[in-house]
Amino acid sequence: MTKKELRNIYKQKRTLLGETETDKMQDLIMIQFQQLPLPFLHYLHTYLPMDIQKEVDTYPVMEFLKFSNPGLNIVVPKTNPEGSAMIHYLYDEHTVLVKNVHHIMEPAGGNRVASSNIDLVLVPLLAFDERGNRVGYGKGFYDRFLAQCRKDVIKVGLSFFEAEPLIEDTDEFDIPLTYCVTPQKVYEF
Template identity: 40%
Template structure:
């Protein structure tokens, strides 16, 4: 399946989930994440899930990571739409968000965390394949950012759905995930 078809298909699938299904899947995603043998994580870039897009909530995972390391530095993207890029902004324990011009919850202030300082990035996705390639929202923001992260940085995805066999138009600049958790499985690439 190509990226455009995957975006349409998985957006529709996510919107068709009931609240009860989402709640059950969220619990299973957390259980899957807790089963990982993770290295010590000192800093993580995550994102504030957009309810209207049906994205899985990342707060479950960041709270678990904070349980493992109370000193965890958590950052969220703040987008620069002119340059099609973003910065990772450290927010502290109780982040405050404002909606960007495109309706994305972002931290209005905070310290910029350099990509090479991150130990983990929780990457948003609509779909992924059995090789770790993901389908995002189509602007390439994350692939450009992930290319700047150090080789020890763990790239993680969470998805309500199982992987595609192959994203047929994954390109040379697409950065694959290291792991992806679904309600049924944990995939390591």
């Protein structure tokens, strides 16, 4: 299937998820995530989940990684819609968040972090395939950002659903995931 087809299908699948089912899948994703063979991390870049999109909640992942990586720096993006780029800021208890035009919570400002510092990125997605390609929301923010990261950056997707066999219309600038964690398993690419 194409990205557009998968985007429509998986947006619909998410809207049909009930709260009890989502909570159970979220717990199973955390159990699977804890099995990842991760090195010690200094900088974690994460999206802040949009409730309106029923995204996998990244807050439990952040807490787990902070516990297992003392001194971990959490980094969150702020989008620049005009430039189709993201600026990255440290995220802590003092960070002021505001909702952007896409209903995404973003930092109002703060201490910027270079893409080259980041060790692991939690990448938002709607769907992914067995090769590690993903379908995002179609704006290309994360592909541009990941191209600026170090070659050894770990890219992890979190999904309530299992992999599609193949996304037919991937581009040469699409950057595949390193792992994708679902309620049933960890996919390694």
